[in-house]
Amino acid sequence: MFFKNKKFERKVLLDKSVLDSIVTFCKMKHPNEGILILKGKSKNGQIKIDGLAIPPFNFTGPTFAGFPHSFLPFDNSYIGVVHSHPSGSAEPSVTDLNNFFGLVSLIIQSPYDDDSIFAWDSSGNTIPLSINDENETEKN
Numbered sequence: 479m480f481f482k483n484k485k486f487e488r489k490v491l492l493d494k495s496v497l498d499s500i501v502t503f504c505k506m507k508h509p510n511e512g513i514l515i516l517k518g519k520s521k522n523g524q525i526k527i528d529g530l531a532i533p534p535f536n537f538t539g540p541t542f543a544g545f546p547h548s549f550l551p552f553d554n555s556y557i558g559v560v561h562s563h564p565s566g567s568a569e570p571s572v573t574d575l576n577n578f579f580g581l582v583s584l585i586i587q588s589p590y591d592d593d594s595i596f597a598w599d600s601s602g603n604t605i606p607l608s609i610n611d612e613n614e615t616e617k618n
Contacts, residue, residue: 486523490582490597493528494611497592500530504562504590511543513561515550516584520557525582526610527557540564544577560584560595568596575602 504512513536517529531553533545543561550556558580568587578600584607586595597605 488523488525488582488599488605490584490605490607491524491526491610492584492595492607493526494609496527496530497595497609500560500584500586500595501590501592503530504586507538507562508588508590509540509564510538511541511562511564513538513543513545513559515556516558516560516580516582517553517555518557519555520581525557525605527582527584529555530560531556542573547579556580558582558584560586562590563587568594570598570602574598575600 500514503514506512513533515531515533516527517531518525518527520526534549536543536545560583561574563585566588568585570583570585574583574585582605583598584595585598588594592609595607597607599605
């Protein structure tokens with residue numbers, strides 16, 4: 479029997495409240511990088527991010543951020559990582575790609591605002607990112 483492999487076009491939906499938390503956290507950690515775990519769901523190529531977690535025993539500096547994955551409690555809602563680049567570049571580094579975690583990596587560049595966050599896959603390709611404002615969906 480032959481199976482057809484559906485090719486899903488990936489898309490990231492980020493809740494506005496989560497984006498606000500990321501921006502605040504990264505501004506607080508500046509001039510060091512900040513790192514957070516993304517929580518959410520993925521279905522048919524659509525990745526919906528609706529929460530964050532601070533990784534235990536994380537370590538950061540002006541040019542690096544990481545955490546030991548072995549200390550993470552098991553949680554099926556972990557779908558990726560977000561970290562900041564205080565240098566102002568949102569491009570993933572080789573180290574970022576080699577330490578990829580989950581389905582998506584978000585990078586927010588300085589000056590840390592709504593327009594300075596980008597989504598990447600494990601190969602370093604961009605993924606379309608849109609902000610989901612809960613207040614607008616409640617009105618409709």
